[in-house]
Amino acid sequence: MILHESVLPFYFGYPGKQLFGCYHRPRSAKKPVVVICQPIGHEYINSHRALRRLAARLCGAGFATLRFDYYGCGDSGGDAEEGRIPEWLDNISTAIAEAKGRSGADQVCVVGLRLGAALSLMASAKREDIASMVLWDPVVVGRNYLKELIALRKQTLRFRPIRNSQAFEADPDLLGFSLSSFLFSELENLDLIKIPLGPAKNIFLLQTGQAGGESRLQDHLAKTERSFEYRCLDAPKSWLPSEDGSLLVPVQMLNAIVSWISRVHL
Amino acid sequence: MREEAITFGESGRLVGIITDPPERLEKRPGLAVILLNAGIVHRTGPARIYVKIARELAAVGCTTLRFDFSGIGDSPVRQDSVPFERSAVQETQNAMDFLRVKRGIDRFILLGGCSGAYLSLQTACCDPRVAGAILINFAITIYGADTAERKALHYYYNFALFSIQSWRNLLRGGADYLKILRALRFQFMRKISSPQQIGPEESAMLTNLRLLIDRGVRVAFVCSEGDTRLGDLRAAGGDELKQFCSTGKVGLDIIPRSDHNFSSLRDHERLLRVVHERVNQMCSATTQLDECSIADRVPTASVKLHALS
Numbered sequence: 001m002i003l004h005e006s007v008l009p010f011y012f013g014y015p016g017k018q019l020f021g022c023y024h025r026p027r028s029a030k031k032p033v034v035v036i037c038q039p040i041g042h043e044y045i046n047s048h049r050a051l052r053r054l055a056a057r058l059c060g061a062g063f064a065t066l067r068f069d070y071y072g073c074g075d076s077g078g079d080a081e082e083g084r085i086p087e088w089l090d091n092i093s094t095a096i097a098e099a100k101g102r103s104g105a106d107q108v109c110v111v112g113l114r115l116g117a118a119l120s121l122m123a124s125a126k127r128e129d130i131a132s133m134v135l136w137d138p139v140v141v142g143r144n145y146l147k148e149l150i151a152l153r154k155q156t157l158r159f160r161p162i163r164n165s166q167a168f169e170a171d172p173d174l175l176g177f178s179l180s181s182f183l184f185s186e187l188e189n190l191d192l193i194k195i196p197l198g199p200a201k202n203i204f205l206l207q208t209g210q211a212g213g214e215s216r217l218q219d220h221l222a223k224t225e226r227s228f229e230y231r232c233l234d235a236p237k238s239w240l241p242s243e244d245g246s247l248l249v250p251v252q253m254l255n256a257i258v259s260w261i262s263r264v265h266l
Numbered sequence: 267m268r269e270e271a272i273t274f275g276e277s278g279r280l281v282g283i284i285t286d287p288p289e290r291l292e293k294r295p296g297l298a299v300i301l302l303n304a305g306i307v308h309r310t311g312p313a314r315i316y317v318k319i320a321r322e323l324a325a326v327g328c329t330t331l332r333f334d335f336s337g338i339g340d341s342p343v344r345q346d347s348v349p350f351e352r353s354a355v356q357e358t359q360n361a362m363d364f365l366r367v368k369r370g371i372d373r374f375i376l377l378g379g380c381s382g383a384y385l386s387l388q389t390a391c392c393d394p395r396v397a398g399a400i401l402i403n404f405a406i407t408i409y410g411a412d413t414a415e416r417k418a419l420h421y422y423y424n425f426a427l428f429s430i431q432s433w434r435n436l437l438r439g440g441a442d443y444l445k446i447l448r449a450l451r452f453q454f455m456r457k458i459s460s461p462q463q464i465g466p467e468e469s470a471m472l473t474n475l476r477l478l479i480d481r482g483v484r485v486a487f488v489c490s491e492g493d494t495r496l497g498d499l500r501a502a503g504g505d506e507l508k509q510f511c512s513t514g515k516v517g518l519d520i521i522p523r524s525d526h527n528f529s530s531l532r533d534h535e536r537l538l539r540v541v542h543e544r545v546n547q548m549c550s551a552t553t554q555l556d557e558c559s560i561a562d563r564v565p566t567a568s569v570k571l572h573a574l575s
Contacts, residue, residue, distance in 0.1 A: 009271040009281045009340060020271065022281075022340050048308050052340060074310055075283055075317065077269070156529055158425075173531045176313025245526075247306055 012068075012098045019091055020075035021068035022052075023102055024059035032107035032131050032265060033099045034058050034065040037092060037116035037123075040073055040083065041149075041177040043239035047113055048074075049247040050238040050254070054111070057258045063265075064103040068095045081178040085119070085186040092123040100129070107131040109261055110200075114239055115139045118190060124198035132202035132264050134257050137237070140217045142190025149174050156241070193220050200226065204260045206253060207232045227264075231256055267324045274333075274364040280357055281340035282333025283309060284369075285320040297397065297549055298371045299323055300361050301332035302354075302386055304379030304402070308339025311379065312527040315534055319377070319541055328545065329369055331361055351388070358389045373397045375548050377541065380405050380495075380526070383487075390483055391474045398484035398548030400541060403495045403526055406502045407467050415452040418445055420494045468502040475507070479515045484548045486517030488540055490524040490533070517544060 006025045013019040036051055038044050055065040070088040072078035096108050109132040112120030117138030124130045139145040153175055172179040193216055203226055205218055221228045235250035242248055268286045273279060301316045303309065309332040310317050320330040334341040335354045344353055358376065365371045375398040376386035383401035390396040426432035435441045478485050489496040499507070510516035519540045524533040 007279070007281070007340060007342065009273065011269065011271055018269070020283075042313065045307060045310065045312065045314070048339065049306070074314070075269070075271070080314065156525075175529045176315065176527070176531060176534060178531055245305055 013091070013094050016077070017071055018077045019068055019071060019094065021066055021095065021098065022055070023099070024055045024065040024067075025102075026059045026062050026064060028062065029064040029103055029105070030062040030265065031105045032063075032109050033103035033105040034063045034109045034111060034261065035092070035095055035099050036065060036067045037095075037110060037112035037120045038067065038069065038074070039114035039116050039239055040070065041080075041179075042152075042175045042241065043114050044069075044073055046241055046247060047239040050249045051113065053249050054254045054257060057254055058261065061258050061262050063109070063261065064099070064105065066095060066099040066102070068098075079178075081180045083180070083183055085122075085183070085190075088119055089123045092119060093127075096123075096127070096129070109133070109265065111136065111257060111261075113137060115145070118142075118192055121192055121197075122195050124200050125196050126198065128199055130198060130200040132204070132261065133200045134204045134206060134260065135217075136206045136253065136257065137208050137239075138192060138205070138217065139190065140192045142187040145190070146184070146187055152240075192217055197221075197224055197226070202227045202264045203229070204257070204264075205230045206256060208235050208237050208250070208253065229260065267321055272331075272333075272364070272368075275336075275341075275357055275360045279342050280333055280336065280360065281309075282331055282361065283320070284365075285324040285330045285332075286369075287324045287327045287329065296371060297373045297375065297552060298329040298331060298365050298369065299375045299377055299545060300358065300365075301330060302358060302376060302378035302382035303335050303338050304382045306338050309334050313529065313534070315528055315537065318534060318538060322538055322542065323545060326542070328549075329365070329371060331365060333357075333361055351385075354385045355389045355392065358385065359393055362393065362395050373552055375400065375545060377402070379403055387471070387474055387478075387485070390485070391477055394481070396483060397552045398486070398544075399478070400486050400488060400544050400548075402488045402537075403490055403493050404487055404499055405495055406471060406498050407465070415449055416497070417494055418449040419453055420497060422446065422449055424492060468504075471502055472506055475510060475516060479510065482551075484517070484544075484551050486519065486544045486548075488519045488521065488537070488544070490526055490528065491520050491522050492524060493526040495526070496520065517547075519544070 008023045008025065010023065011018040011020055036055060038051055039047055051067060055067050058065045069076040070083065070091045072080050072083035100106065100108065106129065108130050110120040110124060110130055111134040113136045117135040120133060121135060121138070124133060156175055172181065172184060203221055205221060209232070218230050233252050233256060235252045236248040238248045238250050267288055270284045272282050272284055274282065301320065304311055316332045320332055323330050335357055336342065336344040362374055372395055374396050376389055376396055377400040378386040379402040383404040386399045386401055390399045475485060487499060489499060507516065511518045521533060521536045521540065524536065528534055528537055
């Protein structure tokens, strides 16, 4: 597949709190512009390759696409301990404004992975310009998400010369990413079912295998009057660390997302 | 501290971030640090450690550039057929060219983890602009050694031996006895087969180190205590590397209780201190010390610098 893309890395946002973004500009852009909301922490590192490929494919299909890093994440300003959900929601709004400005599009498709999907849904609640939304393996219940992270941390730190016996609460460190008590508390209280849905007309829920919580979200979204589609595919979980250190690209998920967006925005 | 997103290279498609010192420290040209991808992890590094390193070094007056090789992170795949080992060295040289043109810097310290460490060493050997190399968890394949057996041996010695659960499994018949026997046989054969045969990778590493020592280039290995690569490095370097380290020609720092990816914030603190110390030493060793002179602004490392034992 030949991808006709031009990738522009740049900083944007408020002075002193700059955000890093990569804008993928196709030769001739269709509407809307796509904004990709990434996960956080190790999930961000592990899935970077997959989301970069997704952006390239969307660009190849004619959609201008912006990937960006939240404040305190990736190449953006700030330290990990400064990360807070309200700030990240604000970052999504800033990124949407930036993407619309660069592409000239007035409608947006938001694609979110893991916590990025949860944030996308939250950010879209009060916006009129989001025409469609892809929720890829969203974090539905924050408490479960934290449990998963703590279990993975325990599993990973098992293979160290001296076991780390400290309780998680005493050392809020998620595989090298600090987790502030504020963010911990915000995640504990996160429940997507309780988030009021925004006016996005089309929603695509994409899931890798069976996991807890998504069926509730599926039922919740299906009850609305929006055009809702759900797919569950057998694919690698790109956000998890692999045994050999490789970064997985679940091609079937990328294909499903690109074909859905292309179909919805003919 | 200021960060700028850039594109550079032959086709202008390599993506990187320059981190410049704050304005008040700006007029200190001469030496920059370039961070090379750790494996296929993009330029933020594992657990964002490259971002921390770049910002800390910039805070003490050192310009840094972290970028993605072609096909990694945000840099697109090359369209030619140049093998990665060669293209990565070329692209590191492109990064040096870029910094010379844009920042007037012509001496460099290369820093890389895993395969980035290997590429730092390769580039240092073929480019005289490199004044130092910090090689984190340097990856080397030991000639004739089975990777699975080495990993198993590392696991038994470092983890299972001190685990009550593992001893319980062993006594209750739940252990993989064949795997244990294979690992022990591997260790036994390694002990009795002397002198060990030196493979091409080990030989090339030692040749490269000799070359760099002769040229006055400072080389420092930084290893995680819990990474199999530490044992590989010791095995590959043998007595000659021991001698280089004991005479101070090559540095070796071991980050205690850390793993390959530096998976805890404490690992990050220890690694940052070691990198500070090494950059400090390398700056002092270059002829441009007076212009670079970050030495007096870098905090003294409290991490013990180990010699090969």
